[in-house]
Amino acid sequence: MEKDAEDGAPSEGAEAPPSTEEAAPPRSEEEEAPRPPTVEAPAEDGFSPSAEDAVSSVVDYRDLIPSEEGIVLPDDHEADLNRVRQRLAPRPVQSVISEVLSLPSSRRSSRYRRSMSGLPNLQETLKERQARFREARESRRLKIDPSYKYIFEILAENLGLDIVTVEELILDCPSLEAFTNFFAKDGCKTLKFLYQEGDVPGIECGRTIPGATKGAKMMKLYIDNAAPDKLKGLCIFFVRCRNDVAINVKTIQEEALFTVLDASKGLLNGIRDMLANIFLPAVLATNNWGALNQSKQGESEKRIFTETINRYLSFLDGARISIEGTVKLKTIDNVNFSKLHTFEEVTAAASNSETVHQLEEVLMVWYKQIEQVLIESEQMRKEAGDSGPLTELEHWKRMSAKFNYIIEQIKGPSCKAVINVLNVAHSKLLKNWRDLDARITDTANESKDNVRYLYTLEKVCQPLYNHDL
Template structure:
């Protein structure tokens, strides 16, 4: 139809009739679809046995939701009812998880609402509050032998270490720190010292769990291509190696991996932005985090998928193969450095721990052994034997002594020196100055010994 010519009455009527027919057709299709969904939902409802409903009622109680909310979500798909049937079948699954998540109801595909799902967690990833339902025995008809447990999965608890740290830091440590019931420990000086050592150990364990959680959160996750892997693991490997399409698809996946690896490598070489009072424990945490990242990369590079893809690049004479080799060698070197540094810093840890636990008056006794240990690291380590690396470590050791002196001068940050007795403040300052003089003397003696020993210079 020419747009310059206005439509005739007949053409307008024909167009209107066509539109009405299309609308009616869509409505009929929608009615049939809704009827089909309703029939499927009714069929699933008929499959719900009384024992299933008992479990769903308990789940509704745990979620503080009406029973209808749980049932509506379970009836959304056949897989949900299949799992319930498997749970109550001999030889079926022994544990299922109910999770409230954002999902699309079959009746309203354009609306995303909160729905209840049930899963065995083999494919689905759950988050937030969930209810674990499990049966420790094979008695499938006894509801009293079914156990329920509420679990929370979020960024803080997505690993076992994160969950343990959250539990200890929010529940155990506050109650232990605030309790006044220590029995005979409060009656003697030795007992009070044991109590202090215990609290210090607990705080140290919490810090360790926290740093471990942070390190594990940095694990590198790589994109997977199972369809391509299945294609390459067939007997037609050599035939696929001549296919440009297959080679391009493999190269695309490998390039994605390389970008992730390069990002980690570049980040590890960047200058760190640290606070001026950063202690030596932060140096250990830094290298532990890098070790976890590089180890996850090495483990990925050894997987069947990765080795198959790289072998395919070699077979297909891809230019990307040499770049991958260079990158793999770079990762290997960084992994060795991280392993070596973590090993030596762990060896040093027991020598710098007194700087965290002792008062400045007692620290001087531990300085000679600490400096000797640092000297041995400087002499034997493959990567911490540079002036830059050892200076960074010494600065952080000094920072911890300053932090401890500040806590000592201010009575654990509870009062400034201006509100203390003049004599007490001066006495504490002299203790800190004596620590400084001892530290400087031990440091100078260690430098002289390094100069005198030609094999350590």
């Protein structure tokens, strides 16, 4: 040991390194807790690393020794696999925290800065998206030429808006490709606009709508395929009779025709009014029928054509009346039918006398409604003097629609739930209900058979209506 100490002693003339006690700053009580060293140093050396160095290199104390010192560890401190060292008590948590807090702030918070550095990027990305959408909107605006303006003027006049508002509503759409296809040679022959209520557009429209909140509604102008499936507003559509040449500002007034379909009161009403008030008067006022004017059968063909339009109008009236004349079974609010689906739920309800009585009252309400429809259908109806097979056909079509709609409701989940509970409870009302169900089914089948039979007579009777004898 003395030899080792002499070998490790500093040479003459060299300045002795300061002792550890003098060089190291005073340590707190928290830092004086023993820590398990990786390599045991000689006790007589009195070497004690500072807290700062310990944190920067906890792996090996030998890294703390300057290379020029040339200190060599004693031989008896070489690794011995059979040696069992005494386990030292772990440092208190408070000392670990104090050391972490004593680190420079840049080192301690660098990881948190890295984890939070993405937040400004997200905000910048949103701003970039908004800028990109605004730029796309301005790009669409640059495409507007006098041909677009002509379309805008017609839309503004028929929608009761000013041209500036129409233009802004059009620019809310993500693309103006429909205009390009309509104006181009060999392009699309139709251009449709739908003006009705919809959701407020988001940032993709490229503008901020004043006063608009999330989930709010506003009147929007849809173009072609961007329109919703259900039409319940104003539809303005343009038609090209020929598309072998491109449309420009000089020819658009001659090449493009337009009309308005008002579906605000229902689609059937809108189509019927458009045909009856626009197309049929135009057909009747037409004198130039082309080749039909030179044909012997021309007058007959024109008469058949106009009669076909009238028959279609009658069909639309019948469909509207059928829809309006459908009987909807009364909605019951005080019964939760969704809890009467499983066998256990039905059995529990059937064992409750109060529930059974309540469901019997519901069944009687529906019974009286259906019985009233059957009574009205069996009454003699007064017909006009000029009615014929086609009038009879329309009547039975309406009756068939009415009865079939009732049967659909009887087969629905609410009615079936009531029947199942009363069936388990052995209610006496079920006998009358089954008789009524059989009557309504027979009447519906009779109406369907009459419609099928009258359809076969329609082709034979049609020449009589057209005076084509």
